[in-house]
Amino acid sequence: MSRRARIALKEAKLETKALKAKRPGFTDDRYNETSYYIENGLRKVYPYYFTFTTFTKGRWVGERILDVFAREFRAHPAEEYERCIQAGTLTVNYEKVPTDYKLKHNDLLANVVHRHETPVLANPIKLIHVDEDLVVLDKPCSLPVHPCGRYRHNTVVFILAKEYNLKNLRTIHRLDRLTSGLLLFGRSPKKARQMEHQIRKDRLTSGLLLFGRSPKKARQMEHQIRNRLVQKEYVCRVEGEFPDEIIECKEPIEVVSYKIGVCKVSPKGKDCITIFQKLGYNGETSIVLCKPKTGRMHQIRVHLQYLGYPVVNDPLYNHEVFGPVKGKGGDLGGKTDEQLVRDLIHIHNAENWLGMDGDSELSMFNPRKGDLDDSLVSALGPKDRVLGDDDADPVSREPSPCEEPCETATSLACERSPHPLSISTLSSANRNDAKVTVATQTGHEAPDHSFNPDKMTVDKHCYECKVRYRDPKPQDLVMYLHAWKYKGPGWEYETELPEWARISLVLRLS
Structure with a gap:
């Protein structure tokens, strides 16, 4: 590389760094840009204005901004993007440009949208342990940990900041979003890294969560998690009668698509081990204790699918899209990876898998109906970052919202469950309960969650404001997989068992 090229590269990096520094991050202004209300047992977010950002891709350089948006982001016609550019809501480097502006390297594209979030169950977050270094909590199901997809304020980190002052x-x-259970956060980078070296985890799962409140504590916990110094125990409810003997599954797991978050057992995958033990059986389903010895993506769920005992209401791995036997023994019905991903995209509403942790350009706008082939290419192709301008987490992503409400494979899988669900049984929260819980645990009073019509904004140009959405079905908001216990060097935490696991386990332990 010539001296001139090195200088140009250095200047480009400095320019990129300066543009990124303009992103506000998680500030009080961001936390206060909207608020919650509770309706029908669901925590909902008032719509608000938000800026999606992405840097110019190499293939766009030299093209007109209007041509790029008309071709790459086809949720809206070119006329709508022309209106946005002329109105100054679609900018380059946070400055208004003409519609014939030609994109350059490191140009930061920003698009202001009227953002609608997906509801979650209104169950409160239960704090298990809080000190100057660490936050440990029991995450309710349906709630993502970090902003992703159609979730931002309806996430653990935003609720903790807004209502618990953490x-x-x-x-x-x-x-995972649907998984409940133990979750840990460091209150410092050091503690977070220390604990992360010991632990790894999923989003639809509920359960124990740990947060480091200081750098030292965070690094310490991160180290323990990553280096497998932590003993982890999960409980789940699976289809059928699980064997009485202890089962050790050592099948390697391969990520089929990072974009949509799908894995399978494959000889080309990474080594992993999960130990399973039946705790109870009710004639139709079994309660199983799971002890993952490694931390691969969706490890427990994929191993249970392979063994032929998928989690009862797993919207992804308990589905015929994996073949007639739903992936048992690695049998996908002869499908290639490309066919599997294509079928998943056609069958599933992306919001009802894992929040679709992808990050293609489709994140900024919805694809038009009929563009699923392009979605498939994006799902299997290279990763391109599309961020919200407060995206401070390097792995948080903004996938494309769903086009409209639909009957998903999630509901099909869950309707077969012998344990009917309702919002009233899943959500125990109301305003008074939430206030008592928050005030008791943190001394920080929760706000009033009653609906305020004055906070409901409507934008005449917003597609979602024109669509009437149904509330999510109860079976779309829970999965019977719970992170129960974590134990590391000098520490141990556990949550209460969820109702669906409690009776069988009590019988087993009595």
Whole structure:
């Protein structure tokens, strides 16, 4: 590389760094840009204005901004993007430009949208332990840990900041959106890194969560998690009668698509081990204790699918899209990875899998109906970052919202469950309960969650304001997988068992 090229590269990096520095991050202004209300047992977010940002891709350089948006982001016609550019809501480097502006390297594109979030169950977050270094909590199901997809204020980190006054927490590990259970955060980078070295986790899962409140504590916990110094125990409810003997599954797991978050057992995958033990059986389903010895993506769920005992209401791995036997024994019905991803995109509403943790350009706008082939290319292709301008987490992503409400494979899988669900049984929260819980645990009073019509904004140009959405079905908001216990060097935490696991386990332990 010539001296001139090196200088140009250095200047480009400095320019990129300066543009990124303009992003506000998680500030009080961001936390206060909207608020919550509770309706029908669901926590809902008043719509608000938000800025999606992305840097110019190499293939866009030299093209007109209007041509790029008309081709790459086809949720709206070119006329709508022309209106946005002329109105100054679609900008380059936070400055208004003409519609014939030609994109350059490192140009930061920003688009202001009227953002609508997906409701979650109104169950309160239960704090298990809080000190100057660490926050440990029991995450309710349906709630993502970090902003992703159609979730931002309806996430653990935003609710903790807004209602528990617990801010600037460091990620140690994660849980899937539908999974409940133990979650840890460091209150410092050091503690977060220390704990993360010991633990790894998913998002649909509920359960124990740990946050480091200081850098030292965060690094310490991160180290323990990553280096497998932590003993982890989960409980789940699976289809059928699980074997009486202890089962050790050592099948390697391969990520089929990072974009949509799908894995399978494959010889090309990474080594992993999960130990399973049946705790109870009710004639139709079994309660199973799960002890993952490694921390691969969706490890417990994929291993249970492979063994032929998928989690009862798993919207992804308990589905015929994986073949006639739903992936048992690695049998996908002869499908290639490309066919599997294509079928998943056609069958599932992306919001009802794992929040679709992808980050393609489709994040900024919805694809038009009929563009699923392009979505498939994006799902299997390279990763391109599309961020909200407060996206401070390097792995938080903004996938494309769903086009409209639909009957998903999630509901099909869950309707077969012998344990009917209702919002009233899943959500125990109301305004008084939430206030008592928050005030008792943190001394920080929760706001009034009654609906205020004055806070409901409407934008005449917003597509979602024109669509009447149904509330999510109860079976779309829970999965019977719970992070129960975590134990590391000098520490141990556990949550209460969820109702669906409690009876069987009590019988087993009595």
